[in-house]
Amino acid sequence: MAYLADVLHFILGYIVPFLLVLTLIVFVHEMGHYLVGRWSGIRILAFSVGFGPELLGYTDKRGTRWKVCAIPLGGYVKFFGDEDPASVPDYSRLDQYSTEDRGRTFLGAKLWKRAATVAAGPIANFILAIAIFAVLFAIYGKPVADPVVAEVKENSAAAQAGVLPGDLLVSIDGTPVTTFDDVRRYVSVRPETPITIQIKRKGELLDLPMVPERTEITDQFGNKMELGIIGILTNQETGNFRLQHFGPIEAVGQGVIESWHIVTGTFNYLANLVTGRMKADQLGGPIRVAQASGQMATIGVAAVLQLAAVLSVSIGLLNLMPVPVLDGGHLMFYAVEAIRGKPVGPGAQDIAFRIGFAMVLMLMVFATWNDISSLLG
Structure with a gap:
């Protein structure tokens, strides 16, 4: 009986707060991609919170499949003409589309629309963080x-x-x-x-x-x-x-300042990491986030929201890193395209995406190892 009580406490105390925080951040991030992509005239095939097998979902009148999947560690918006959820263009099928359909693919959109759609995800994360901080400062004070x-x-x-x-x-x-x-x-x-x-x-x-x-x-x-x-x-x-205490407008300004502190603090940490002034064991993964979510839940809703704001800025910033597969990697390709006047070739993009995926996977493994080491230590 005590074992079941411990399991229930773990689920309610750690897993549920973690999933609530992560789902909020992922949903807002992907909604940024979705809204700007739809505004740009790009057809959207799927909006997913999580990866893997679909648990539940429905298809709206525009043909977009909204779904929740089994692995709740991220999400994606799949655009018409994409090969996979990572927004890798399917060049092999592009020529098979009609002129009208090609104009509704992600690759067929104008460069600035593609860039705006990709950047909208991280920007939505920053807006979420600013909004959360503003609400906390307006209600609870600083x-x-x-x-x-x-x-x-x-x-x-x-x-x-x-x-x-x-x-x-x-x-x-x-x-x-x-x-x-x-x-x-x-x-x-x-x-x-x-x-x-x-x-x-x-x-x-x-x-x-x-x-x-x-x-x-x-x-x-x-x-x-x-x-x-x-x-x-x-x-x-x-x-x-x-x-x-702050009024609504002042609270938003304080939210911007607080979010900017997180950005500068992250860059300072990375600089200290490179120079050896700080250790890499402070890089955390999903286990540490779940642990922090549970710990903040013991303090109260305001603490959980503050953690969500910090994580939202961090995820937005991470996605802007110029690594293929991440949003920043796509923006890097678009910058090259703007300079060259033509897109980077499919072969080069494929190699870059494979390298980027390997880098992200290694970072996840390293962060998870840090999490496990922290728990065992």
Whole structure:
């Protein structure tokens, strides 16, 4: 009986939140492709959430098959004239279509329409993230604290640089900071990277150079991660912790800013990965996402939505990478086509798609291995 209870807890606590978050992100991404593709006059054969055998679905009056498939790790929109769900054109059948039908294929559409249709998926992910953040900030507010130091840890980078309790943090590397979280966000993605923090002390501005230490921290759920730390803390009295509320328009602006922070943080992480300042074991796959979904579900709906926003930006950004098979790979081919005045040849595209598929598969295997190692560790 206890075993069944554990299984039920695992399904309801981890699998269900994971599927809800992933389905929302995938649906919005593919809806971006669908809406712009339909607007461009391209016939759409299928809209699928998931891969593999179809579990349920129906065909609308336009001939589009809407379906949910058995493997819920993605989705696709299949256009008329595509060889497969990855939007690889079926050149062998293109000449068999009538002039009217060829105009309704994806390959037969004008270059800018194809590019807009492909880019619409990642853009939809960014819009979703901005919308979620905006709703959260408008309803719940945004927790903020003034960038004033309450405590400096002994022998830390900040202590060695001369930071003292009561110092007001003004800017980092010339970038103004208005909240304590601005400092944390900037420093955390720059381990072992020299920075200069400008502080205000008794009306005097001081520039203090320091190097954030690469430190492994453990969050409230026991997850370990490496971040840059300079060793300063604030508290309720010093930082004046509060919830900052925004009107609808301001909330959207904050949603844009929050989404942009995720984008820049991702690029900073990748740069640190290349330079060896951070480890690749922080790259997570579906298991870690499921784990995070379950953990956020224990906090509340707002936490799950915030995770969905972060993942939506990440998936949108990943899809824009110039790797064949991904949306960014297609956009790369269209850029070449615009320069050359003609499409990349079918043979070259086929080789590129095979290489791209292998790269994506290796990344998935590596991320899943990280997930398993994290669980076992």
